[in-house]
Amino acid sequence: VVIYRRHSGAATRNPGRLPYPPGPKPHPLVGHALLIPSESSWITFLEWKKIYGDIIHLRALSQNIIVLNSYKVARDLIGKRHIYASRPAFPMVGELMGWARIGVLTPYNETLKRYRKLIHPMMSRGAVKRYVVEQRTAVIAFLETLVNEPHEFHRNSRFTAGKMIMSTIYGIKVDSADDEYITISEAAMAPIVKVVYPGAAYVNIFPVLKYVPSWFPGAQFKRNAKIWRKLAERMVDHPFESVKSAMAARSARPSFTSILLQEENASEEDIKWVSGTLYAAGADTTAAVLATFILAMTIFPEAQKKAQQEIDRVIGSNSGRLPTLEDREDLPYVESIWKETLRWLPVTPLGAPHLVTEDDTYGGYYIPAQSTVLANIWAMSRDETTYADPDRFWPERYEGEKGKDVLDPRLFVFGFGRRTCAGAHFAESSLFMAISCILATFDISKARDEQGQEIEPEISFTAGLINHVNPFKCDIRPRSAQAIALIRSDH
Ligand code: HEM
Numbered sequence: 061v062v063i064y065r066r067h068s069g070a071a072t073r074n075p076g077r078l079p080y081p082p083g084p085k086p087h088p089l090v091g092h093a094l095l096i097p098s099e100s101s102w103i104t105f106l107e108w109k110k111i112y113g114d115i116i117h118l119r120a121l122s123q124n125i126i127v128l129n130s131y132k133v134a135r136d137l138i139g140k141r142h143i144y145a146s147r148p149a150f151p152m153v154g155e156l157m158g159w160a161r162i163g164v165l166t167p168y169n170e171t172l173k174r175y176r177k178l179i180h181p182m183m184s185r186g187a188v189k190r191y192v193v194e195q196r197t198a199v200i201a202f203l204e205t206l207v208n209e210p211h212e213f214h215r216n217s218r219f220t221a222g223k224m225i226m227s228t229i230y231g232i233k234v235d236s237a238d239d240e241y242i243t244i245s246e247a248a249m250a251p252i253v254k255v256v257y258p259g260a261a262y263v264n265i266f267p268v269l270k271y272v273p274s275w276f277p278g279a280q281f282k283r284n285a286k287i288w289r290k291l292a293e294r295m296v297d298h299p300f301e302s303v304k305s306a307m308a309a310r311s312a313r314p315s316f317t318s319i320l321l322q323e324e325n326a327s328e329e330d331i332k333w334v335s336g337t338l339y340a341a342g343a344d345t346t347a348a349v350l351a352t353f354i355l356a357m358t359i360f361p362e363a364q365k366k367a368q369q370e371i372d373r374v375i376g377s378n379s380g381r382l383p384t385l386e387d388r389e390d391l392p393y394v395e396s397i398w399k400e401t402l403r404w405l406p407v408t409p410l411g412a413p414h415l416v417t418e419d420d421t422y423g424g425y426y427i428p429a430q431s432t433v434l435a436n437i438w439a440m441s442r443d444e445t446t447y448a449d450p451d452r453f454w455p456e457r458y459e460g461e462k463g464k465d466v467l468d469p470r471l472f473v474f475g476f477g478r479r480t481c482a483g484a485h486f487a488e489s490s491l492f493m494a495i496s497c498i499l500a501t502f503d504i505s506k507a508r509d510e511q512g513q514e515i516e517p518e519i520s521f522t523a524g525l526i527n528h529v530n531p532f533k534c535d536i537r538p539r540s541a542q543a544i545a546l547i548r549s550d551h
Pocket residue numbers: 163164165176337338339341342343345346349407408411412413473474475476477478479480481482483484486487
């Protein structure tokens with residue numbers, strides 16, 4: 061009866077009586093709530109694509125969920141129709157854990173518009189040039205760690221990303237992975253990225269659970285949320301207060317935050333949360349891409365060799381310098397490696413959830429207002445009609461005449477429409493720089509066991525909003541004594 065009412069209610073707004081997009085058979089009471097996996101749901105959605113197609117409808121109790129499994133559909137809907145620009149409520153992360161003010165999760169409202177107005181002029185293609193020196197400092201420091209403690213590359217890639225974002229966004233220098241700024245942020249981010257999606261926490265599907273008192277048996281999620289909320293607030297407050305104190309003492313280094321505080325007529329609260337947003341959205345994604353790149357180089361040595369030959373040819377192995385962003389146009393193969401890194405194992409496989417705010421129709425289907433809309437970036441990266449043999453890391457797919465027709469993964473890995481990644485240009489410059497400098501100075505290969513056998517790294521993830529590859533073993537060695545000297549002189 062309940063279901064019948066829901067449908068008949070919707071039908072009044074659905075005059076053409078169009079069907080919902082297809083999907084698995086729902087449970088009569090809870091819909092698909094128990095079918096949506098709590099982890100790596102993008103892989104299940106890709107499986108369902110084979111049965112139901114590029115657009116799927118799911119229902120978790122009264123919440124409609126639309127999964128978009130192809131680039132075309134995501135571009136047509138989220139990319140082109142402004143009614144898809146909002147975000148759903150996030151009962152666990154937003155409401156219980158206090159992250160609603162982080163821009164990535166904010167609905168498309170006046171606050172979000174103010175946030176984006178502050179971010180855009182500081183993160184446009186031209187504006188990110190102001191961060192290049194800080195980005196390079198962090199990249200070179202990362203190379204130094206690869207010389208000194210290559211087996212710690214996983215931990216150091218996280219540290220490098222945190223250091224880079226901390227110095228560009230707040231002008232704060234951090235020298236060790238144990239620095240409080242880094243440890244607090246990591247502790248605050250770790251649970252967030254796990255519990256954003258509908259199936260990842262029961263309270264996301266059954267929002268009424270948020271009213272259960274913390275002491276109630278089984279309400280561990282509420283007790284956790286309380287602790288995590290404090291961490292999130294510290295992550296956002298602590299560096300912001302440091303910038304303000306440094307500015308008062310006239311010792312602040314120029315940064316995203318100090319410039320906004322000086323130049324913009326915006327409230328401190330907005331600047332604080334915008335800065336926190338960039339840290340939250342930028343540090344983990346950057347670290348995840350770095351680790352993915354190293355994994356790709358470990359498993360696919362031919363691509364690495366070819367890129368090194370290109371760098372040696374263009375820059376010269378005896379030129380006494382490392383690649384810079386000015387070399388980018390002359391390094392097309394390294395560019396293809398960069399694109400392939402983003403596509404091979406996308407670090408944000410479901411992007412960030414969108415909300416459609418009005419009823420809509422597409423391809424003969426009805427999409428009800430207030431549906432959560434998920435762009436399955438993972439499925440786009442696995443589309444065999446575009447990317448032959450998608451599990452293979454194969455930069456050559458973008459080369460030559462044929463390569464021109466291959467979809468540039470940057471058109472989907474950064475999301476769609478008005479909520480497209482606000483840090484895409486920042487990521488482009490920092491990560492291209494990192495990738496080209498690593499290729500110029502290191503050989504990465506499979507580690508060997510005690511019998512001298514190569515260890516094949518397992519490809520597995522800490523699946524969440526941001527998909528990190530799990531730590532794996534590899535062998536990282538400087539290409540020459542000269543490479544080490546180059547890193548140290550640049551440092
Ligand atoms: C390669 C690295 C990165 C990838 C793959 C990535 C991907 C994404 C994706 C998929 C979204 C959601 C887009 C949507 O809703 O459709 C997003 C949002 C966002 N990203 Fe990134 N990102 C990366 C790096 C960064 C960096 C370095 C920063 C900041 C310095 C950043 C800042 C943001 C912000 C602020 C948003 C929220 C935009 C909004 O909701 O309006 N990202 N990113």
